[in-house]
Amino acid sequence: MHFLGLDYIISSILWLLAIAAFVFTFRKHIVKMFYKKTTLDLFISKLKTYFSKTYPDIKFDYSIIDHSKSEKNPELRKSIITTNLLNQYKKLIFDSSKYPTSTPSSLHNWSSYVFHCEPNKEKLPSDWGQRKNAILTRDKAKCLRCSKHITISTVVAHMIKPLENGGKYHLENLVSVCKDCEILITNNQKRLSQLDIIYDLQEIDEKS
Numbered sequence: 001m002h003f004l005g006l007d008y009i010i011s012s013i014l015w016l017l018a019i020a021a022f023v024f025t026f027r028k029h030i031v032k033m034f035y036k037k038t039t040l041d042l043f044i045s046k047l048k049t050y051f052s053k054t055y056p057d058i059k060f061d062y063s064i065i066d067h068s069k070s071e072k073n074p075e076l077r078k079s080i081i082t083t084n085l086l087n088q089y090k091k092l093i094f095d096s097s098k099y100p101t102s103t104p105s106s107l108h109n110w111s112s113y114v115f116h117c118e119p120n121k122e123k124l125p126s127d128w129g130q131r132k133n134a135i136l137t138r139d140k141a142k143c144l145r146c147s148k149h150i151t152i153s154t155v156v157a158h159m160i161k162p163l164e165n166g167g168k169y170h171l172e173n174l175v176s177v178c179k180d181c182e183i184l185i186t187n188n189q190k191r192l193s194q195l196d197i198i199y200d201l202q203e204i205d206e207k208s
Helices: 006-025 027-035 041-054 065-066 074-090 128-138 181-183 189-194 196-206
Strands: 156-159 174-177
Touching: 041 074, 041 196, 065 074, 065 156, 128 156, 128 174, 156 181, 174 181, 181 189, 181 196, 189 196
Parallel strands: none
Antiparallel strands: 156 174
């Protein structure tokens, strides 16, 4: 076995140091060289379209798009943008002024309505489907927190005053919200990772 000479070892170390110094000095130019052909125009367009159509009454702040331009890694920049918008969605305030003060009698004129407003242990009223349909009609088929369009199969009847605090099943105590908003309003930590918006943003990322 032949041992490498000391001169060779020193020379190799110096070359490695020179290469490392070069990479460090011109790292920004090297990054640009790798990512210069990547554009996020399609991603940003799809993102804005998604938010404007899904949450029509909410004005999201898109300034993060410009603020993140210094990040040359496109995947990391995508993550920065989506995380910011997702956090904006999570922090939306449920405006209590949107709570119903009354409900048209035409929406609750069935004979058992008054009787089933009273809680019966932990059981939902037998006319729960009618109540959900009534508040969905009253609330114009949209989530009162985020304005997302909802249907009878996706609406969640959120109780303004919970049963444990004396709330009842009167329609004035029920508001229409989407699944995501119910999770956030009730701060359901176990289901935070199951928000539909998370999957929607992941799909936009993958397709652009």
